[in-house]
Amino acid sequence: MLRGALGSLLDFEEDIEVIAQAKNGEEALHFIQMLHPDVCLMDIEMPIKSGLEVAEELKTHLSTCKIIILTTFARPGYFERALKAEVHGYLLKDGSSDELAQSIRNVMKGKREFAPELIFGSMKEDNPLTEREREVLRLVADGKTAKEISSALFLSTGTIRNYMSEIIGKLNVKNRIEAISKAEEKGWI
Amino acid sequence: MLRGALGSLLDFEEDIEVIAQAKNGEEALHFIQMLHPDVCLMDIEMPIKSGLEVAEELKTHLSTCKIIILTTFARPGYFERALKAEVHGYLLKDGSSDELAQSIRNVMKGKREFAPELIFGSMKEDNPLTEREREVLRLVADGKTAKEISSALFLSTGTIRNYMSEIIGKLNVKNRIEAISKAEEKGWI
């Protein structure tokens, strides 16, 4: 509904024309490759392909379409990944549609537009977890048992327990469930 | 952003005038009591007061303002509660804004508008958990330990364990983490 409403509103603007609306990342990618729009306004959490995946693919394909991420989530993890994909904007859904239109114009002029919340927030607490720890915690978050994880990663169950203990300590929480919440909230897994 | 965009779009309609926009339930309630609108379009999950709470209060105050719930969540629990509060509509955010405008007109004519998904109730898998079980699982999902939960609910830790065992059985999963995922996914907690 937000997509439709924004589509209509932006189309009302003299200098903006909405040429397509996609309902997921895959569709967005197709449209971009077919229609070569100047700008693509994209959410992150979408079915089939996330907005970040689309941005990354476009970057490797050397697309000239300027990507503006428009999402609810100010997660540092998302933001950082978007920066790596060299998006032209990362805005939050709590602004007004007028501000959005103005940001689109600025991006067309070559500027980059980032929600101020993110720039301050990007002095962020960085992820204290190692790659292995993240891997383990991700599996734990999926409800896997120590045994399942150990055989998936070819480690002993004792090692898995050590990792969990380490993770719980690092995140300064009291059990795996809090560890999962905290890590997900901070975008660390 | 959706609120602002919808506000603008609906205000474009000849026969619709947007007289206020509230950013939470409490504010909505104030506006309704001050301005006596014909219709109030309201989300459910809002800060301070939820849309359902507002609808319930308005019902007891015998307000004449027709409430239309507009939300992302097709949770049977929400829907049922909205029906009890005698709202005039319950629509999902995946329709278009044109359809929404049409629904508003229908409601003004005295009709009631409910998203077909809800009436057909295809997602009608109903919540197998009792109130107590939900309460326990919600706390577990917050990372609380058995001891904390037992003292919060004035139950013994053994009873908490019994509940968790029961919950895990009912949801047909293998541990508390899967139970949390499943219950959250289905909107049961």
Next chain:
DNA sequence: ACATTTAGATGACATTTGTCATTTAAAAGG
């Protein structure tokens, strides 16, 4: 070449979690 760090394993241990059978008292339903 040698010291240091690192990933992983192990074992011992306490605590928490999950399972079950049984009990009690109150509530509900005849």
Next chain:
DNA sequence: CCTTTTAAATGACAAATGTCATCTAAATGT
């Protein structure tokens, strides 16, 4: 009034989880 249900407690037990100290071998740094 007497069953039947229900919410909660208890105890016993196995399994999983969390904590630690220690050990090994490989990778790194200098």
